[in-house]
Amino acid sequence: MSKINIPSENGDLMLTKSTRLVGLKKRIEGKDMDEVDANVIPDLGGFEVVTLNPGQSIDDALDHARNHQDVEVGTHVYFAEGDNRPVVATGIIYCEMADGVGKEERQVIFDAFALDILEDREDGTVVCKVTPKSPNPLKVAAALDKLSMISKAYPDLDVPLDQYFLEPRDGLLPHEWHLENQGFVSDVPSFRLKVGADAKVKAAWRRLGNLGSSSIIVAVIDNGFDLNHPDLRGKAVAPLSISSNSSTLPTGSAYGDHATPCSSVAVAAANGTGIVGAAPNSRLMPLHGLTYSKYLTERMFNHCVRNRADIISCSWGTIDPRYRPGTEHERAIRLALTSGRNGKGCVVVFAAGNEGREYINYYASIPGVIAVGASTSSDTHASYSNRGNGISVVAPSDGGWPILAARAAWDQGNSAMPANKRYYVDGIDRGQNYKHFGGTSSATPLVAGICALVLSANPNLTSVEVKSILERTADKIGNTWDYNSSGYSTKYGYGRVNADAAVAEAIRMRGGTTTTTTTTTPVTTTPPVTTPTTPTTTTVPRDTTTTTTTTPSTPTAPAPAPTTPMVTGTNLFQFSVTGQARNGYGLQVSVNNEFANVLKQVEELERKYSLPVLVNISTVNGRTAFKLLIGPFSTQAQADVAKRKMVSLGAAEPWLRPLSSL
Template sequence: MPTYQIPSETGPLSLRKSTRLVGLKKTNENAEVKAVNAHVIPNLGGFEVVTLSGEEDIDKALDVAREEDAVAVGTHIYFAEGDNRPVVPTGVLYVEMAEGVGTEERSVIFDAFALEILEEREDGTIVCQVTPKSPNPLRVASQLSQLSMVHHAYPDLDVPLDQYFAEPRDGLLPQAWHLENQGSLRGVPNFPLKQGADARVKAAWRLLGNLGDPNITVAVIDNGFDLAHPDLRGKAVAPLNISSNSNQLPTGSRFGDHATPCSTVAVAAANGTGLVGVAPLARLMPLHGLTYSKFLTERMFSHCIRNGADVISCSWGTIDARYRPDSEHARSVRKAVTQGRGGKGCVVVFAAGNEGRDTVNYYATLPGVIAVGASTSSDTHASYSNRGQGLSVVAPSDGGWPIIAGRASWDAGNTRQSGARRYYVDGLDRGVNYKHFGGTSAATPLVAGICALMLSANPQLTSVQVKSILEATADKIGNRWEYDARGYSTKFGYGRVNAERAVTEALRLRNSGGISQPAPPVPTPPAPARAPNSSRIESGPAPKPTPAPARPTTPIRIGNGTGLYRFSVRNQAKTGYGLQMSVLAELANVLREVESAEKQYGLPVMVSISEVNGRTAFRILLGPFATRAEGIRARTRVQSVSGREPWLRSLSSL
């Protein structure tokens, strides 16, 4: 299969087309597609990943599937070199035109590829999507990137991200030592814990005099919510199935089970049975569907802002540099951190990751995010927990004695074990509704719950203040020499979270009135540099040019292009410079524009003829000018006459 070089903000991504997998978007979620041989992934970028009958020729098999009434869209699936995770193009593209390119030029290009504009942003980004008449979105992005009028064109891709769950490796007990650690657990005499190696959650409850504020909402973004679970029943508000943009969440083993334990760690109800979450009175906003897609990432965080999420918990991410979040992902998170909660900002919490590497989950290092690693029941670093700059704090999880969490009714557990050991390593059955749980997946919602308690104590705190307090009140664990002069460690961040101290500081600020300052803006990450006249994106960071402000223009009326014209045609050498005024698709309109430009500016006019996706495009340029300085002087003259600022370009690039 051929390899495609796909432009992306983090550098070219090499993809090869799958010989077995395709993606199908159905006209109805329950519709049956006859051509499907096996279901692989229920949702990836809005497509179901499947294998097809007659897959010996994947192109023909996909064409057959597309003919079925139940199939709205069919697409190929791809793989990055050396990676076995499927990649699907969602059909959305993020395009930025070169400086000086106007709406007429852009329209010609977008029409040539049959693209539909979804949104035009202030930073110059145009969000568009392919239509049934468009070529493959990967091919569109590649061809757009080769045009001199396009600064970049990035296709939106989705790829399965990593859920940061670790199977417990040590003996287990149901006691919630992570809320309060007394140094031992009843029934486990041979496994000592370290007294005080906990998150001080029960002490925070005593300080508050309650279990938190029922007006606080914790959003959990993940796969597999069992909202019928006894500890989650009746807690959900504003649910979202991210890919379908509906409030109906799918259930069953094929849709995952990770979201249920994560949710219960944060907000499991205090209902007299089962377990209790860190913020048991808080509401749950469940968002089903992990996604790398920029378009769907924006949807998920916008939903949280729009529906009043106070805290957003994300136990997933990646340390694969090919799929690190780019400026559009960062923009979505930054919007939540700065604009959520009426401008105070949503508190966004991400897991550091379970790979045991010196690389923190890239999502967790986005500006304004709280990055959470894991500590053990002995107040040591959990060996699987990623380390590195950007880590905020650690929180109790497994690696010593694990914690207990809710279990989805369809959760198959550890299939390598039998009986109760599938859910409880020590083999003691604690009921069908619970399981042992760990990893930074457990540590993250624990911290999200603590943030909910802080906002219960002081709802006026900004997201920046919550993060600052959480870090400043953390307990230093491990060796002193592991912390630098700032009190920071790449293993523990600023330390192990202490809910009691964090709530104390939140209350102090409320009582002292120290909550009126607005949150400082979260800086925008630098955009990667782009070599001049190159379609390849370099991975090194460089400041992104500030978009030019809108300029007044006096449009030239083209009319219907009819009439009698006299003109002379001479070949023009591709040397010097020209001022590009517009790009047109019809020869009759070209003649009228040339006549108008000559009269209005008193300058010679050139026409460059080229093809864009098989269609003829006519560029109208003033010139030629022997030097760049002459071109700049001519551009100033054009501006003074009409207010337009044409694009000064080298004729050698035509």
């Protein structure tokens, strides 16, 4: 299976099996193995991506590694066409059953693939997990997706997402001009900045009379937290290593260093030394592990909601349409936006991205998210910052003079540069704990810290209100023609964020001049459906010359709700009814709840496949269910011949069922 085409919410994804990389889930995380030739990625979907003995084929080497006593699971790694990022199947599969399929019926399918059910959700989604007896999860998902009993089956994948960070051109400066820009930095007088090209954070502190509230928690989701850094020490609450579901965060260069500067821009402490974040008094919720995995994405945002994060800062994402957020990704983020903070909603901030494109990070474009672009020390648009509809605001970052941020103890900087210029653009040493930083990676936690100041001023604001305040109070920068008649720009959003004006508006709204109205959506009920007391099996043969029945024009059952699907086209049928013994086999095609639709579908099945059709009437969850099957067949071999014929004519693979099971 060197290539496999798998179903995806973003269209089918063609994956090619790597000839070098595999994923290992070890019983003891990080333990060395002689079979491992090189460690490539320490954590992707819960697996350590490695290369194995180069003298063996990838299949033989993986089988050998799987037999190692320290390996719990071994899996192949894949690549999408035209992309050099490894893809790992996490072993989770999201399934949606066809209408009318009951729990007993679906269990037969899951048992056939040795799947365990992790969650049975109210919306009909069943979250499954492969077991040691299951086939490859990609194969399982592809097979499930072909079954008529299942409307969709998507394997959960993980792929490295893009961290929106710009490597220092050759270092960065110490003074935090992004908080208050006076036109210069003290030890680089030759480089001029634009007076006022800042986020007005110091002015916001003065208005508040403090540095924000210690009750506000900013969650940062990223890789590489140095929680022993002088400006972050003692600030962490509810830490989470996402893939292992552990409160212990991994450290060291193998696990990244991006999270440390991002966290410092938002909440670095005012402790008399080093730098200061936008909201120095706020606490930090560190979540280690960037992931595309749906299941792990749900875990990360659910963790933020459960542990009372107020703001969630994400300086990462993707512009690759193959890995745009799917239904479960968006549902997890929407849940945080709407149900976090006891129903007021977490404020979720995403970076627009650094690719310099005319469209933004897909995660940043999710409704309700605050999408952040970057502006420069000259109050201009940073050329690398993505543009497009969806940007809320921009915030000061690199592009003119960079900003200063915390550096993880293991961060080696730009090793291609001379030793004295690995951390600072001009080579001037400003301490081992800091570095120059930029990109939308820096702009995003700056906005997250400003949101913490806004909630410090008025903790009763909803996530919708916080986003609206930032957009309404932003300063228009750039050219007037960059904005449309509504005051919106695809370069700047609603403008450069203004912390002081945003805090002032939050204080004004705290005075009670603004109220929030809650609208309750009316519940529409569907009239009950009359159901038979005893399930029966009815055969509708192709030769329908025996009995003619006209469908009554006036229904005796209650009228359906206006949204009930109606059959169009033929509504006059000729059919005969013959009892069918529960012997032999049938090929289940679908399950339907509307009798009129059943008649129409029987007609279409007979015409297309020239095979007899069975209809089984039963009760599923209190409603009448009509199961449509091709058959009967005396033997399984006869049923297999019919199945191949149907598939060759374009049908989804039907489900073989002994009629005795109906």
